[in-house]
Amino acid sequence: MTERLPLFPLGTVLYPGLVLPLSVFEERYRQLMADLLAGAEPYRFGVVAIRDGQETAPTGVPGGSSALAGLGPDPARSLFEVGCTAEVASVETRADGGYDLLVTGTTRFRMLSIDVSGPYLTAETERLVEDPGPEATVLAQGVERTFRAYQRRLAGAREATIAGVQELPDDPMVLSYLVAAASVLSTGDKQRLLAAETASTRLSAELQLLRRETAVLAKLPSLPAVELGRQSFNPN
Structure with a gap:
């Protein structure tokens, strides 16, 4: 079972069950949020950590002015392949057109392929099974x-x-x-x-x-x- 998710590359790792504040200010990610909000709830996207390059900054983290530009010519090589689905718990639209979000990590996924043709990255993903394991x-x-x-x-x-x-x-x-x-x-x-x-x-x-x-x-x-x-x- 696969799912296509819009991607939000970050310089941090999101885990299932944990919450993360995000400040959306870049035009590409404003578009991502506009597209999500135009659809049905729950609003979800994939958070993936960046191996190198600039990040799109969480609230309170400086820098990160251009996530896609900072990832280089091949985003697939700049991103870790395992990420976490983020579900929007709350969203506020700022006067400047940006968004302040609080998201909750839900499920882990592995990226199978990345599409760079749109205004923001999307990926075909497969959900990873949660296994307690021995002992x-x-x-x-x-x-x-x-x-x-x-x-x-x-x-x-x-x-x-x-x-x-x-x-x-x-x-x-x-x-x-x-x-x-x-x-x-x-x-x-x-x-x-x-x-x-x-x-x-x-x-x-x-x-x-x-x-x-x-x-x-x-x-x-x-x-x-x-x-x-x-x-x-x-x-x-």
């Missing part, structure tokens, strides 16, 4: 403990929490995506977590990444760690 519950317990230690180290204080993460979900799949979104990692690392075939694979990778990052943070002065702890994410 997901046991791995989730280890990730939760390790993530708490990482939180404390990142915040620079034993009682502090990161970006309002106080209670973690019991569901291993949901936990795997929440931890991926809340951790301060490179786009490449975050993309590998999104593309993991099972929750078990994702959780196992998170254990390694969190241990690595916690060890790195232990060697840093407290000020950078506190500043990193102020980065935000949006759990649904």
Whole structure:
């Protein structure tokens, strides 16, 4: 089963169940939104992370003035092939003709082909199955403990929490995506977590990444760690 989706390339990774604010200001993406709003709800598009080139900026992120121009002559080589479908939770039209959106990640997809002929990119996609995998519950317990230690180290204080993460979900799949979104990692690392075939694979990778990052943070002065702890994410 395939689906054609308009694409919104970003310099960040969206995960199922997480929310993301977006500011739409480029003409091509204004057209994308106009086309979506002219159709039936739910309004959906695909968010794909950029390997290189400029991004279309989320709210509060500077730069990103030309997503398509920044992707180079072959967008397929500049974009990761696994993305996440974004469903528009709220939309406001600005006086300048742009849009302020709040979107929720729903399902992962793999791009089969990209069409560059229109005003914005579209792709033929196939939905990826969500599989817990073996020992997901046991791995989730280890990730939760390790993530708490990482939180404390990142915040620079034993009682502090990161970006309002106080209670973690019991569901291993949901936990795997929440931890991926809340951790301060490179786009490449975050993309590998999104593309993991099972929750078990994702959780196992998170254990390694969190241990690595916690060890790195232990060697840093407290000020950078506190500043990193102020980065935000949006759990649904």
